[in-house]
Amino acid sequence: MDFAFDARTEELRGRLLAFMDEYVYPAEAVVHEQRAGLDSPWRNVPVVEELKAEARQQGLWNLFLPDSEYGAGLTNLQYAPLAEIMGRSPQIAPTVTNCAAPDTGNMEVLAQFGDEAQKKQWLRPLLAGEIRSAFAMTEPEVASSDATNITTHIERDGDEYVVTGRKWYISGAMHPDCAVFIVMGKTDPDGADIRRQQSMVLVPRDTPGVTITRAMQVFGYEDHYHGGHAEVVFDRARVPVSHLIGEEGGGFAIAQARLGPGRIHHCMRLIGMAERAIELMCRRAVSRDAFGKALARQGVVQNWIADARVAVEQLRLLVLKTAWMMDTVGNRGAHTEIQAIKIATPRTVVGILDRAIQLHGAGGVSQDFPLAELYAGARTLMLADGPDEVHQRSLARRELKKYL
Incomplete structure (x- = not known):
């Protein structure tokens, strides 16, 4: 297994990182300000529409679709580090690059199972970001x-x-x-x-x-x-x-085909959320004093940061292995690994975000930092696309089957 980024991935990573720094992070505060003035709270705010046009112009559009007829034609292993970057600002980055759920899963379903008329009526406008x-x-x-x-x-x-x-x-x-x-x-x-x-x-x-x-x-x-x-x-x-x-009676199989990529996309973005939390923890720790010394010099804070780094590195390797297996042996062949990341990633990232919130004190639960909203999103993913316990049950049965 070789997880080194190839030339195309490195090039896209560079462009996406620059896009995040120049456009996405500065837009986070603007989004909240503009939403307050909308007639419908659900409509995209002007800055999001502007960023969608910019992302499309820069070729940072539909990166999630492995089918080159419809998307960027990236493998799961190539897309993984890009989704991680977008996960650092999940409220904006996936939307403006047309890589946001649930549209991603729906586009995958239509691309894989839809007929030509369905693709023309629904897939094409979704790919274009028109609906x-x-x-x-x-x-x-x-x-x-x-x-x-x-x-x-x-x-x-x-x-x-x-x-x-x-x-x-x-x-x-x-x-x-x-x-x-x-x-x-x-x-x-x-x-x-x-x-x-x-x-x-x-x-x-x-x-x-x-x-x-x-x-x-x-x-x-x-x-x-x-x-x-x-x-x-x-x-x-x-x-x-x-x-x-597809066909009558094919709904369950289609759902499973849809949820496989969806689960790994969520886990990729969760790692980006964890990286954002570690960054915020470190910035907070070096800028605040308590009991006569910087938070960064407090042993408990150092332990939180060290444990978070170790956990993220472990998760990233597991997710990359899963992406590699999906590319090489298919979703069915990577079933165990998909379940493993779905169990481990949300649970671990929730813990990291919880420590980051604790380190920020009252600010951690406020709207002045993204941590509370990131926590809500990460905690929800312990339920979405199948609760942890369902994946644990299935994974345990697969392990036990070897001995029965």
């Missing part, structure tokens, strides 16, 4: 950690599918530019194979019967950069049968 999208899977009425529990029905009625169900924490749904939902529901609820009961359909947002009932908060934050999270009701919403993605 946003949402992925509707999680439901409030059931334990959605088990995806086979979903109760939304997708019933065939002649040349249409009728979608009925309630979803929540549907990322991106509050954004005014969200034009389409990828909805997972059951087309064969009584089928013998519980992993062949589900299908996915494209439901335009303006479809009669689609109602966004409320915005969902995350630790009190509204996650504007994700386009918010919403509770959405589908009340006999009708779409043409041509809006089926």
Whole structure:
């Protein structure tokens, strides 16, 4: 395994680092100021639109897509250090480079499983950043950690599918530019194979019967950069049968294909968040005195910083190994490693951010530093794309199987 950056990765890293320094970090405070004056809190603020144009002009656009027909054509190993850099400012950088969830996963689904008409209608505008999208899977009425529990029905009625169900924490749904939902529901609820009961359909947002009932908060934050999270009701919403993605009964498999890259992207960005936290810790430690000496000279603070550095280096190697395996043996072959990073990375980064907040005192929980919002995002990822316990259960069963 060779994790050295190749020439293209180094070149893109250089451009992206310069873009972050010149445009992204200075925009963090501007975003909050401009959002206060918007008629809709979910719409992109002017500075974000300006940065999107700049990123596209600099060729820092759709870097996540490995298919060169649609994106940059980078491998997971090439994209990993770029996602880490963007993770240092997750509220802005992924959005302005068109590398933000949930659009990334939706574009991957359409690129891999969509037909030509679906790609023309939805994928092309998403690639161009002209529209946003949402992925509707999680439901409030059931334990959605088990995806086979979903109760939304997708019933065939002649040349249409009728979608009925309630979803929540549907990322991106509050954004005014969200034009389409990828909805997972059951087309064969009584089928013998519980992993062949589900299908996915494209439901335009303006479809009669689609109602966004409320915005969902995350630790009190509204996650504007994700386009918010919403509770959405589908009340006999009708779409043409041509809006089926792939085949009937293929929804579970498509979801797994979507979540593999999504999980590693989250972990890549989490490492960037941890690096930002370490940087802030060090700057704070050398600038503040307590009990007669700088915080940087306090043993407990030195331990926090040292432990954080060790943890980040360990995580990065595990994530890079996972990226390399996904590139060489595929997502299925890297199943154990994907689960391992999904368990280890959010948990570890939450701990690093917690120490960074502690070091900043009252400032750590304020809006004057990004730490509280970073913490909320990292802690959420212990639930999103599968709770830690589900991955632990699956990983343990794979390990035990060798001995049974």
